[in-house]
Amino acid sequence: MSAATIRAGAATAAAGPGEGGLTWRWLAAGVLALVAALLAGLAFGPAGIPPTALLGDLVAQLPLVHGQSRLSALESAVLWELRAPRVVLGALVGATLATAGGAYQAVFRNPLADPYLLGAAAGAGLGATIAIVYVGVVPLPIAAFLGATAAVGGAYLLGRSVGDGRNTATLILAGVAMAAFLTAVQTLVLQQDTENVRAIYSWLLGRLSTSGWREVLLVLPYAVFSIVVVLAHRRLLDVLRVGDDEATGLGVRVGRVRLLVIGAATLGTAAAVAVSGLIGFVGIVIPHAVRLLAGSSYRIVLPLSMLFGAAFLVVADVIARTALSPAELPIGVVTACIGAPFFVVVLRTAAGSAA
Amino acid sequence: MIALERVGVGLGGRPVLEDVTLRVPAGDWTTLIGANGAGKTTLLRAVAGVTGYSGTIAVAGREPRRLPAPERARLAAIVWQSPLLPLDMTVRDYVLLGRTPHLGMLGRPGAGDAAAVADAIGRLDLGPLAARRLGALSGGERQRAALARALAQEAAVLLLDEPTTALDVGRQQEVLELVCQLRAERRLTVLGAMHDLTLAGQYADQLALLDGGRLVRHGPPAAVLTAELIARHYRARVEVVELGGSPVVLPVRPELVA
Numbered sequence: 001m002s003a004a005t006i007r008a009g010a011a012t013a014a015a016g017p018g019e020g021g022l023t024w025r026w027l028a029a030g031v032l033a034l035v036a037a038l039l040a041g042l043a044f045g046p047a048g049i050p051p052t053a054l055l056g057d058l059v060a061q062l063p064l065v066h067g068q069s070r071l072s073a074l075e076s077a078v079l080w081e082l083r084a085p086r087v088v089l090g091a092l093v094g095a096t097l098a099t100a101g102g103a104y105q106a107v108f109r110n111p112l113a114d115p116y117l118l119g120a121a122a123g124a125g126l127g128a129t130i131a132i133v134y135v136g137v138v139p140l141p142i143a144a145f146l147g148a149t150a151a152v153g154g155a156y157l158l159g160r161s162v163g164d165g166r167n168t169a170t171l172i173l174a175g176v177a178m179a180a181f182l183t184a185v186q187t188l189v190l191q192q193d194t195e196n197v198r199a200i201y202s203w204l205l206g207r208l209s210t211s212g213w214r215e216v217l218l219v220l221p222y223a224v225f226s227i228v229v230v231l232a233h234r235r236l237l238d239v240l241r242v243g244d245d246e247a248t249g250l251g252v253r254v255g256r257v258r259l260l261v262i263g264a265a266t267l268g269t270a271a272a273v274a275v276s277g278l279i280g281f282v283g284i285v286i287p288h289a290v291r292l293l294a295g296s297s298y299r300i301v302l303p304l305s306m307l308f309g310a311a312f313l314v315v316a317d318v319i320a321r322t323a324l325s326p327a328e329l330p331i332g333v334v335t336a337c338i339g340a341p342f343f344v345v346v347l348r349t350a351a352g353s354a355a
Numbered sequence: 356m357i358a359l360e361r362v363g364v365g366l367g368g369r370p371v372l373e374d375v376t377l378r379v380p381a382g383d384w385t386t387l388i389g390a391n392g393a394g395k396t397t398l399l400r401a402v403a404g405v406t407g408y409s410g411t412i413a414v415a416g417r418e419p420r421r422l423p424a425p426e427r428a429r430l431a432a433i434v435w436q437s438p439l440l441p442l443d444m445t446v447r448d449y450v451l452l453g454r455t456p457h458l459g460m461l462g463r464p465g466a467g468d469a470a471a472v473a474d475a476i477g478r479l480d481l482g483p484l485a486a487r488r489l490g491a492l493s494g495g496e497r498q499r500a501a502l503a504r505a506l507a508q509e510a511a512v513l514l515l516d517e518p519t520t521a522l523d524v525g526r527q528q529e530v531l532e533l534v535c536q537l538r539a540e541r542r543l544t545v546l547g548a549m550h551d552l553t554l555a556g557q558y559a560d561q562l563a564l565l566d567g568g569r570l571v572r573h574g575p576p577a578a579v580l581t582a583e584l585i586a587r588h589y590r591a592r593v594e595v596v597e598l599g600g601s602p603v604v605l606p607v608r609p610e611l612v613a
Contacts, residue, residue: 235458242440242452248405249403249432252453296441
């Protein structure tokens with residue numbers, strides 16, 4: 001309730017002709033944050049590349065500009081074959097997870113929903129475990145992707161077969177049951193082969209590691225598809241906020257919207273998890289921070305979650321790479337460590353201005 | 356305008372509405388009355404296409420459940436008994452939701468939608484509140500916002516599920532007068548449900564009395580609001596007097612009368 005007071009002020013200022021939608025100011029802030037994060041991601045790393053040389057090289061890459069790069073061949077390779085793919089992957093994964101989290105919260109009208117709600121994490125975890133334990137059967141990203149999509153698909157069918165498909169509580173419970181079952185199976189597989197516990201554990205904590213642009217190309221189509229579909233539904237997701245019955249009365253095919261959005265968000269999440277492991281916190285903390293600061297309409301929450309989610313994960317990865325350099329922190333630990341205090345600050349700010 | 360033919364609805368294997376045949380002519384105001392659980396809300400939900408049913412329902416000659424959802428919503432707008440209000444949504448955004456059936460799946464609101472929203476907001480005196488959040492409104496203001504949303508839907512049929520239950524008597528009269536005016540201006544057909552029998556009789560052309568899911572009496576207020584019918588179907592002790600050509604229903608406590 002407190003948070004809303006800021007928004008009332010923002011909405012008054014922002015209320016354009018007829019719509020209190022996304023303002024240019026917030027959109028610009030999101031784009032700036034992302035650009036700054038990408039530059040930071042390129043600039044920091046074990047191989048010291050001077051910032052001015054980095055900027056010169058970036059400018060030289062622009063079309064129509066015939067600048068001279070001052071980077072050596074090695075530095076250029078570090079920049080474009082090591083850092084750039086990793087930074088871009090972080091941005092893609094962050095954007096996908098944050099958008100998917102916002103989409104899940106909208107579809108389930110549940111502020112605690114995150115992209116792993118319907119068992120995507122447990123399914124991916126089982127897939128990854130199988131891939132690690134039985135090496136060579138199936139590549140890890142594909143196993144994780146299949147595990148995640150199968151788990152959510154299974155939860156959806158299970159929820160529909162029990163309820164009438166309109167009750168989201170049944171769907172969530174089906175997701176919980178699916179997650180519990182798959183986690184149990186994963187534990188069983190692990191028990192058979194304790195040698196791999198360390199590898200599996202490190203995957204579970206999430207990591208952005210790349211070998212060239214391969215991972216980026218792997219996740220790109222799913223991320224784009226997922227984000228485009230979710231963003232296209234942002235106005236209808238606002239209509240869902242008045243409940244299934246009222247939305248139906250307003251001419252919305254609630255079941256279809258829900259299936260499409262869950263499907264798209266799940267595909268994106270599965271692809272993100274396949275290349276980066278289970279990175280927590282982004283899907284829940286970013287949409288909430290956006291909601292508290294910029295406004296609760298999904299026309300605001302979803303596009304800004306995409307931008308700030310991307311920026312957040314790139315920055316988190318910079319910290320993961322540099323904090324204990326040359327050792328690397330698991331990025332899931334970093335997102336939680338900076339995400340939790342950041343969220344508390346946002347909550348307090350919102351509460352403070354409401355008082 | 357609205358024609359129900361042997362309509363039945365079952366919920367969880369139990370019949371909630373049975374064999375209801377009812378006609379509401381274009382431009383008419385018919386109010387459903389009946390005790391709690393008589394089937395008033397279910398009937399409105401069936402006409403709005405939110406609930407499945409047996410029999411046939413025709414709105415403007417077309418069967419709602421056979422229409423695509425947006426087209427159905429352009430035909431009939433419903434004001435819900437207890438609407439689910441997103442408390443941090445602004446009044447203007449909330450009224451804009453009423454334009455949903457005119458926008459299609461992925462459309463964006465245009466000038467025509469903005470005009471319809473502004474008109475609905477002006478019509479319900481919500482102008483000064485348009486940028487406020489729903490959570491900051493009083494009960495009466497929320498009710499007006501819900502009505503404005505239905506109005507922005509620009510449907511020829513307005514379904515009102517106890518639109519005045521949460522309001523004080525002054526606000527009740529205000530809302531009902533407004534519906535009456537809108538009905539005249541926009542040639543709306545109104546089908547409502549109400550608990551206050553006196554107000555129901557004062558504003559509707561026809562009353563339809565439901566009991567146990569069946570239509571037991573249908574006619575002008577004076578024919579339906581009789582002490583005998585109310586005693587039988589509400590299990591209430593009332594006296595009915597006439598005031599200005601409209602029946603007034605008074606609850607009676609026999610101990611006090613004796």
